Amino acid sequence: MSTVATNVAARLEAVISAAHVNGDPEFCAKFSVDGVVPSAVAKPASPAEVVEIVRFAKSEKLALIPCGRGTKLGMGMPPARYDIALNMTGLNQIAYYDPGDLTLSVDAGMSLTELSDALAQQKQFAPLAVPFFEECTVGGTIASNIGSSLRPGYGSARDFLLGAEFVNGAGTFTKSGGRVVKNVTGYDLHKLLIGSLGTLGAITRLNFRTFPLPEGHGHVMSTFSSVDSVARFQAMVAKSPLTPSSFDILGPEAAHAIAAGFRKDRDAALPSWFTHGAWHACVGFEGAEPILRRYPSELVHYAQQCGASSYHLLGESDQKSLRVGLTELIKLLSRGGPTATMFKINTVPGFSADVSMLDALAARFSIPCCIFANSSGPLYCALQPGDLNDKTIGSLAHIASGVFEYAAAHNGSASILFCPTSLKRVVNIWGPARNDAALMRRVKSAFDPENVFAPGRFVAGI
Amino acid sequence: MHVDCKGDASLTIVGKEVTYLLAENTARKPLHREVIRGLQNIVGASMVLHRPEDLLLYEYDGSVEKGRPGAVVFPTTTLEVSQVVRLAAQHDVPVIGRGAGTGLSGGALARTGGIMIVFARMHRILELDLENQRAVVQPGVVNYELTRAVEPAGLYFAPDPSSQKSCTIGGNVAENAGGPHTLAYGVTSNHVTALELVLPDGEICRVGSRHGDSVGYDLAGLVVGSEGTLALVTEITVKLLRKPESVKTLLAIFDRVDDASETVAEITARAITPAACEMLDGWTLRAVEDFIHAGFPLDSAAVLLIELEGMAEAVAAQVAAVEEVCGAHHGREVRVAGDEQERELLWKGRKNAFGALGRIATSNYVLDGVIPRSKIPQALRRIREIGERYNFKVGNIFHAGDGNLHPIVLFDARDAGQYERAIEASAEIIRYCVEIGGALTGEHGVGMEKSELMPLLFSDDDFDLMRRIHDAFNPRSALNPGKIFPLNKGCGEITPRAQAGVRAVPL
Numbered sequence: 001m002s003t004v005a006t007n008v009a010a011r012l013e014a015v016i017s018a019a020h021v022n023g024d025p026e027f028c029a030k031f032s033v034d035g036v037v038p039s040a041v042a043k044p045a046s047p048a049e050v051v052e053i054v055r056f057a058k059s060e061k062l063a064l065i066p067c068g069r070g071t072k073l074g075m076g077m078p079p080a081r082y083d084i085a086l087n088m089t090g091l092n093q094i095a096y097y098d099p100g101d102l103t104l105s106v107d108a109g110m111s112l113t114e115l116s117d118a119l120a121q122q123k124q125f126a127p128l129a130v131p132f133f134e135e136c137t138v139g140g141t142i143a144s145n146i147g148s149s150l151r152p153g154y155g156s157a158r159d160f161l162l163g164a165e166f167v168n169g170a171g172t173f174t175k176s177g178g179r180v181v182k183n184v185t186g187y188d189l190h191k192l193l194i195g196s197l198g199t200l201g202a203i204t205r206l207n208f209r210t211f212p213l214p215e216g217h218g219h220v221m222s223t224f225s226s227v228d229s230v231a232r233f234q235a236m237v238a239k240s241p242l243t244p245s246s247f248d249i250l251g252p253e254a255a256h257a258i259a260a261g262f263r264k265d266r267d268a269a270l271p272s273w274f275t276h277g278a279w280h281a282c283v284g285f286e287g288a289e290p291i292l293r294r295y296p297s298e299l300v301h302y303a304q305q306c307g308a309s310s311y312h313l314l315g316e317s318d319q320k321s322l323r324v325g326l327t328e329l330i331k332l333l334s335r336g337g338p339t340a341t342m343f344k345i346n347t348v349p350g351f352s353a354d355v356s357m358l359d360a361l362a363a364r365f366s367i368p369c370c371i372f373a374n375s376s377g378p379l380y381c382a383l384q385p386g387d388l389n390d391k392t393i394g395s396l397a398h399i400a401s402g403v404f405e406y407a408a409a410h411n412g413s414a415s416i417l418f419c420p421t422s423l424k425r426v427v428n429i430w431g432p433a434r435n436d437a438a439l440m441r442r443v444k445s446a447f448d449p450e451n452v453f454a455p456g457r458f459v460a461g462i
Numbered sequence: 463m464h465v466d467c468k469g470d471a472s473l474t475i476v477g478k479e480v481t482y483l484l485a486e487n488t489a490r491k492p493l494h495r496e497v498i499r500g501l502q503n504i505v506g507a508s509m510v511l512h513r514p515e516d517l518l519l520y521e522y523d524g525s526v527e528k529g530r531p532g533a534v535v536f537p538t539t540t541l542e543v544s545q546v547v548r549l550a551a552q553h554d555v556p557v558i559g560r561g562a563g564t565g566l567s568g569g570a571l572a573r574t575g576g577i578m579i580v581f582a583r584m585h586r587i588l589e590l591d592l593e594n595q596r597a598v599v600q601p602g603v604v605n606y607e608l609t610r611a612v613e614p615a616g617l618y619f620a621p622d623p624s625s626q627k628s629c630t631i632g633g634n635v636a637e638n639a640g641g642p643h644t645l646a647y648g649v650t651s652n653h654v655t656a657l658e659l660v661l662p663d664g665e666i667c668r669v670g671s672r673h674g675d676s677v678g679y680d681l682a683g684l685v686v687g688s689e690g691t692l693a694l695v696t697e698i699t700v701k702l703l704r705k706p707e708s709v710k711t712l713l714a715i716f717d718r719v720d721d722a723s724e725t726v727a728e729i730t731a732r733a734i735t736p737a738a739c740e741m742l743d744g745w746t747l748r749a750v751e752d753f754i755h756a757g758f759p760l761d762s763a764a765v766l767l768i769e770l771e772g773m774a775e776a777v778a779a780q781v782a783a784v785e786e787v788c789g790a791h792h793g794r795e796v797r798v799a800g801d802e803q804e805r806e807l808l809w810k811g812r813k814n815a816f817g818a819l820g821r822i823a824t825s826n827y828v829l830d831g832v833i834p835r836s837k838i839p840q841a842l843r844r845i846r847e848i849g850e851r852y853n854f855k856v857g858n859i860f861h862a863g864d865g866n867l868h869p870i871v872l873f874d875a876r877d878a879g880q881y882e883r884a885i886e887a888s889a890e891i892i893r894y895c896v897e898i899g900g901a902l903t904g905e906h907g908v909g910m911e912k913s914e915l916m917p918l919l920f921s922d923d924d925f926d927l928m929r930r931i932h933d934a935f936n937p938r939s940a941l942n943p944g945k946i947f948p949l950n951k952g953c954g955e956i957t958p959r960a961q962a963g964v965r966a967v968p969l
Binding site for chain 2: 096098099100101102103124155156158159168170172173174175176178179180181182183184185186187188189191192194195196200211212235238239241242243287288290291294346347348349350376377378411412413414415430431434435436437438439440442443444445446447449458459460
């Protein structure tokens, strides 16, 4: 154990309960971010302890990274400094739940599965169908703003987060918003926390709107020979009276990755909904019996008009596996090897144009693209160019600059959700600085004047 | 509790203006001639108002707060706005943005004088992207005009405050405006994806993206609802929604207020999710009926106006479910609007209700508290009890489905004692809303009206952070000074400002 490490852990122990501090290097290594290992892990048991830790870090000029279960610590740029991992999983209770009001207040460190079990007892849920679902926390889900496949039906966190409590970089406990579903009292600071990757403060509690579990649900999978047909299908459904709860579009590779997950072993057959080389559109819908009867016939009608080559109304067990497959696709691809890289692209109108751009870019380096999208969310493109070496990093860097240039030219934005740390040394994963970079830095300084929280991980050098 | 010690409130009483209780403090230092000339150079002489008689109109908004600007300018471009802001900065004069002036909390008033930028001439719809359900508009576009422009394509702009036929989208953005249908579709911030801003130093900056998802902090989400205290908004990208396949409007009639409020609580608890769920109590609906003839039954204790939207099958099931809940809570009758005309009449009754009240009450004070929906029955009982204790009639007409209460305290402003007690009763109601887990304002904004109540919800540390965010954008309080943050902090007492008068207050 290095002296610095001993020091930080030992000094922390003077600030909060010693049982909540761990300076063991092997343990600390589990909290490493892009290879940077913290000197101590603090696991506060109360917001008051979080305040103490932040004040300690501030006065000692140490850097903190808040985290939940650490499943998405690979997101963002490598930290400029990183001394203490702030493990928030000690704050893990439901503080308040009023099923009759469909509102909830939950500690940031509670796991999503525990939360969803508690809500399910009241036949409710939080529409956070996110990757790493089985192993992540509510706070990490919000701080990373990782995509939910239920977004077409329920919106994103910005639409159902009602308020938050957090400890900011000045070491004070603060709140924003409230617990009621409609509220314009004060600045909506909690919206800034969404996707802030721990750079503004440590979230201690989040208030959400909850939603009733639907009576029933169904999924129709259609396949198309070209990206243009699937885009046409998407546009046609958008103009119809139908209001699907999810709409996932899968390129041939992404569809194969999910289909392969259905197999018990390598030789087993792929599910019947899967067509090699085709674009797949999976439309999810919810409601009572008459609604569930209406969707399949209309969806099939639209799919036919767009030249679909097949369509399948999925059975109960297929639906379940498919939902998990769709939700966890990002996780699956993030573990696709040492060069696994994923772009997240937001443009309007998007889809078809994004795909041709990506195909053209990746083809130059003979790297297959694994593309998928959520109809109202971003488009994702995963690349796995083989071994980790200068050549592959060079290719990825070229692709990245092409993607960033394209997004900027199309009124949109792009970033890299995950990639090898060595790529981050040559590419800013957030893309080139935008017009609002100066404002972002000012917002960061307002929350965190001494730069205690996750320095260097965010956009514009924040 | 006392009336604002700063003393710049006044009340308008039928036909004549009476300065009530407090000294007028709206005569500000006039702007230097050089500033006026500078403004004229930027936007043209005819687009600058600076004579006191021309400025009179701009010292009011939909509240009865007052604040007279030193000059009013009508720019047509972002560049002109930026130039005006730069000029103001050079002369250390505050700048206040304003749309149609329909706000209900004094948000668009020049509390400390200065230059008021009225966006009336920046009223162009810059782009309609129907395919992707987006519109890019200037801030002066009237809310309903956008819906009218996209209606032929089956689309609409969802936020629908009752002032939607006159209020501007820029004002909606500043206040994060709501409306009856926010129950299902959310408030303005849920529909804004990008903004063009002019910062207090004149810099032009874009935040957010047309798509909605962007890289970095959600600055568009922060600016919406910041009441013009962070930046001036010169261009707005909004989402457009597709009109639902089926709409059913129901009028549920009750003989007891408790039954109506229990019905709302159960509709929420059973997650029937109407698109709108409005409540009018008996006293209010009689006042409305007398004026609008919407068909509200005069002998009832309360009615619920419930709208269900969506796919035909879902709406049919929801209508049946609502009827069942109403029956279980002793609803006397549930009427379903037979056609579009009947539907419009019912909504006319709701949206013009405050105009109706203006006909019969000397003065009224409209509150905007929000509470958990499960607590509506107890809250209405408490409001009635507070009204009785202070000997005031308190009407209720509000967005029940959101838990957004609008109790209206009716009093006679000519009686000084009554005025003070009305303010006290109102503060007690708001304090109760906060006590049971609610908030000060659901959609009207804090503005000048509720800034002194903010400490009920926020700690000194909360204010410090909000102040630092304010200063990150607006370090010298050059934009819309004197709003949101309490001025009298440390003064010891909480001093709500009256929103009283007989003018129609749209909700």
